[in-house]
Amino acid sequence: xxxxxxxxxxxxxxxxxxxxxxxxxxxxxxxxxxxxxxxxxxxxxxxxxxxxxxxxxxxxxxxxxxxxxxxxxxxxxxxxxxxxxxxxxxxxxxxxxxxxxxxxxxxxxxxxxxxxxxxxxxxxxxxxxxxxxxxxxxxxxxxxxxxxxxxxxxxxxxxxxxxxxxxxxxxxxxxxxxxxxxxxxxxxxxxxxxxxxxxxxxxxxxxxxxxxxxxxxxxxxxxxxxxxxxxxxxxxxxxxxxxxxxxxxxxxxxxxxxxxxxxxxxxxxxxxxxxxxxxxxxxxxxxxxxxxxxxxxxxxxxxxxxxxxxxxxxxxxxxxxxxxxxxxxxxxxxxxxxxxxxxxxxxxxxxxxxxxxxxxxxxxxxxxxxxxxxxxxxxxxxxxxxxxxxxxxxxxxxxxxxxxxxxxxxxxxxxxxxxxxxxxxxxxxxxxxxxxxxxxxxxxxxxxxxxxxxxxxxxxxxxxxxxxxxxxxxxx
Ligand code: FAD
Ligand code: NAD
Numbered sequence: 001x002x003x004x005x006x007x008x009x010x011x012x013x014x015x016x017x018x019x020x021x022x023x024x025x026x027x028x029x030x031x032x033x034x035x036x037x038x039x040x041x042x043x044x045x046x047x048x049x050x051x052x053x054x055x056x057x058x059x060x061x062x063x064x065x066x067x068x069x070x071x072x073x074x075x076x077x078x079x080x081x082x083x084x085x086x087x088x089x090x091x092x093x094x095x096x097x098x099x100x101x102x103x104x105x106x107x108x109x110x111x112x113x114x115x116x117x118x119x120x121x122x123x124x125x126x127x128x129x130x131x132x133x134x135x136x137x138x139x140x141x142x143x144x145x146x147x148x149x150x151x152x153x154x155x156x157x158x159x160x161x162x163x164x165x166x167x168x169x170x171x172x173x174x175x176x177x178x179x180x181x182x183x184x185x186x187x188x189x190x191x192x193x194x195x196x197x198x199x200x201x202x203x204x205x206x207x208x209x210x211x212x213x214x215x216x217x218x219x220x221x222x223x224x225x226x227x228x229x230x231x232x233x234x235x236x237x238x239x240x241x242x243x244x245x246x247x248x249x250x251x252x253x254x255x256x257x258x259x260x261x262x263x264x265x266x267x268x269x270x271x272x273x274x275x276x277x278x279x280x281x282x283x284x285x286x287x288x289x290x291x292x293x294x295x296x297x298x299x300x301x302x303x304x305x306x307x308x309x310x311x312x313x314x315x316x317x318x319x320x321x322x323x324x325x326x327x328x329x330x331x332x333x334x335x336x337x338x339x340x341x342x343x344x345x346x347x348x349x350x351x352x353x354x355x356x357x358x359x360x361x362x363x364x365x366x367x368x369x370x371x372x373x374x375x376x377x378x379x380x381x382x383x384x385x386x387x388x389x390x391x392x393x394x395x396x397x398x399x400x401x402x403x404x405x406x407x408x409x410x411x412x413x414x415x416x417x418x419x420x421x422x423x424x425x426x427x428x429x430x431x432x433x434x435x436x437x438x439x440x441x442x443x444x445x446x447x448x449x450x451x452x453x454x455x456x457x458x459x460x461x462x463x464x465x466x467x468x469x470x471x472x473x474x475x476x
Contacts, residue, residue, distance in 0.1 A: 005118075007033045009342060010132050010145035012124035012287070014038065015049020017319030017331030018151030019108050024339035025149075026115040033143060034117055035124035035134055040105065041098060045121035047108035048101075050153050050320075051328040054173040057104055059196055061097035062176060063359050066203035070361075078398045088204060090180050097176065126150070126288040130314055133289075147314050147342045150294070150302060151335065152287055154280040154320035162188055162249035162276050168256040169249055172197060175275045181205045182272035186258050188249075190217065190240050192358050193277035195233070199360045202238055209269070211244040211260050213278075220356070222370040222419040224385075224405060229364055229421055232401060236361075249274055282321045297323070307341045308334060316341070330354050353436045355429050362402045363425035367433050368417035371407055380410035384442065384465030386458045388422040390472045393453040399423040404462040406432075406442055413441035413466075424455055431459055442466040 011022045014036030022034040038053055040046030046053050072083045112119050120143075122136030131144040156171040158164060166174040175197045181204045187194040190212035202208040217240070218226040233240060244262040256274045260267050282301050288294050295303040295311035302310055302317040310317050316338045319331030337347040358364040374381050387403045388394035402422025408415050418432035435445055445463035450456045461470045468475040 005033070005143045007031050007118070007143060007145040009033070009147045009149060009339075010035065010124070010130075010143060011149040011151055012126070012132065013049065013151035013153055013283075013319070013321075014047040014108070014119075015151060015153045015319060015331060016051045016328040017153070017321075017335045018049065018149065019047055019112070019335075020332040021149050021151060021318060021335030021339050022117045023111055023115050024336045025342065026117045028339060028343040030339075030343065032117050033120060033145070034112065035120040035122060035132065037121070037123045039121075040101070045119075046101075046105045047112070047119070048105040051331075052105050052108070053101060054176060056328050058097045058101055058176045059172075059193075059200070060359055061100045062093060062200045063196060065093040065096065066200045067361060070203040076398070088181070090178065090204065094177060094179075123286070124152075125286060126292045126294070126312075126315065128289065128291040147316065149335075149338055149342075150287065150310070150315065150317040150321055151319050151331070152283040152321060153331075154282050154326060156276065157279045157281050159188070159246075159276060159278055161246050162258075162274060164276055165251060168251045168254070168272075169274045169276060172275070172277055175201075175273075175277075178273065183207065184269075184271045184273075185209070186211065186249075186256070186269070186271040186274040188246050188274065188276045189213075189278040190242075191277060191279065194275065195238075195358055195360050197275060197277065198238055199233075199236070202236060206272075207239075208237070209239040209241065209271075211246055211258075211262075212240065212242050213245055215243045217242060218358075218364075220370075221364060221366060222405060222417070223372050224403075225364060225366065225419045225421045228402060229358075229360075229362070232362055232421075233360070280320065280326055284321065308338045309341075324351060325354060325356065327354065327356070350437060353433055355433050357426045357429065359426060362399075362422045364421050365425035365429040366417065366419040367429060368415065368436055369407065370417060370419070371405075374407060374416060379416070381407050381416065382410050382413075382442075382466050383407050384462045384467070384470065386461040386465055386470060386473060388455070388458055390461070391453070391455060391458050393455050393457070394423055396453065397423055397455075404428070404458045406445070406459070406462045406466055408442040408466050413443055415440055415442055415445070418459075420458075422455075422458070428455055428459060431456060 008030040009025045009032045011018045011034040025032040122134040125133045185206040187210045190210040246260045248259045308316045318334035320326045340347040385405045389400040394400045405419040407417040442463045450460040464470045
């Protein structure tokens with residue numbers, strides 16, 4: 001054991017929850033350490049957690065590369081641009097993705113140094129008395145703190161019918177590192193990861209089949225948006241089978257045989273690769289010693305109160321480890337908030353306006369409530385929609401798929417939900433999030449001047465449409 005060290009705050013986990021918490025603690029003058037176990041390429045420590053190493057960033061890099069390829073292949077015909085001799089180099093795309101990851105994760109190390117956060121590489125385990133054991137290879141050491149923040153994130157859920165070997169049957173990390181485009185690719189789970197990574201390889205030439213257990217596609221999204229998404233994905237060639245139950249997936253040489261059942265009967269297909277993306281579960285294994293127990297909820301997430309404190313006073317938990325959506329920006333907001341709680345402030349997070357984005361083409365983005373949810377609660381609502389086909393900028397872009405839908409209270413006109421499917425939906429959503437954060441009405445958005453010609457005019461027109469006064473479409 002090495003010498004004990006004492007800190008004001010020890011953060012276990014260096015993802016977007018943990019590293020942000022550590023930086024904010026240090027900014028507030030707290031002596032802070034962050035322990036992270038992630039080992040990247042070349043067996044080196046790599047900060048940034050799932051998001052920077054094997055999640056948000058690498059998936060977006062490959063989505064971007066594959067989108068460029070698809071655009072050049074046949075997406076620019078209406079602009080009068082055809083490309084001959086187009087080549088795809090999957091190895092170069094993977095290298096570009098890895099370089100982006102290396103730059104960003106290295107950036108976090110730089111930020112730790114600049115903010116004087118002490119960084120440990122290894123597995124952290126909470127012991128009694130807010131001591132934390134760090135295991136790095138064969139070495140063990142103990143540090144202690146007045147406050148501990150647990151931020152160890154999540155990992156893919158395994159299903160016994162399709163055991164991941166990261167050769168033929170892969171998880172999301174394996175699917176970010178294929179050496180060449182699989183001719184045939186199966187995906188178990190048509191959720192966010194399945195759709196994003198399925199899209200990457202579909203654009204690069206794979207025949208992709210998605211096997212989804214539920215009978216409802218994207219149940220968290222607004223029904224109208226989910227229906228439009230399904231239509232577009234089918235047009236792109238994604239073969240999405242709903243109510244499909246995989247009974248067995250077996251590697252067979254360089255292939256994998258997948259048996260599944262759906263409403264049409266039993267099926268057996270042979271594929272080059274299979275991605276398992278059926279959700280993620282919190283990393284609580286071996287995170288605390290029996291003498292320092294932490295309460296979990298019935299789904300295995302760490303229980304926290306309204307200031308993110310666990311069942312142990314002075315021990316907090318954030319991000320994918322606790323309830324709420326498993327999103328990087330949610331984890332980071334909680335990281336900032338907990339640092340401020342520890343410093344003695346009373347921060348708040350408005351969980352009602354956390355944006356959700358699926359980075360497919362078209363992009364799908366929403367904030368607030370869906371029409372189906374609001375109707376189920378008996379809320380009286382009014383709705384304005386505007387299709388991108390009526391937007392001058394979308395026409396100029398040659399990308400007129402999708403629509404903006406704004407839902408407002410019939411009584412107060414306050415915006416209750418904004419749902420977008422279409423070009424740059426992820427960026428357009430920010431205006432809606434800000435509006436909802438300020439409890440804006442649809443009238444507020446309608447009164448806001450939007451530059452012409454921009455895609456954001458679709459939000460303006462949808463806000464006008466809420467009261468049947470859109471200019472560029474016929475009203476109800
Ligand atoms: P994590 O990012 O998981 O970080 C936890 C860290 O703790 C990891 O480095 C882990 O190695 C480390 N750790 C675990 N146990 C220990 C231990 N005992 N001791 C020390 N360290 C430990 N979210 C978005 O918002 N937008 C996206 O576009 C997006 N894309 C995604 C794409 C993919 C393929 C995946 C898998 C996820 C994506 N997510 C996205 C989800 C996002 O990555 C997570 O919500 C986010 O990373 C959670 O942050 P966190 O800090 O709670 O945990
Ligand atoms: P998910 O919950 O989005 O989707 C999993 C899907 O698998 C669901 O539709 C579920 O019904 C289905 N499923 C579950 N068990 C199944 C089975 N046995 N057979 C067939 N289908 C089954 O989870 P995910 O796609 O694995 O992503 C994990 C988390 O990562 C998500 O919570 C998401 O928030 C986060 N993430 C976010 C982004 C983003 O923000 N753009 C991108 C990727 C991941």
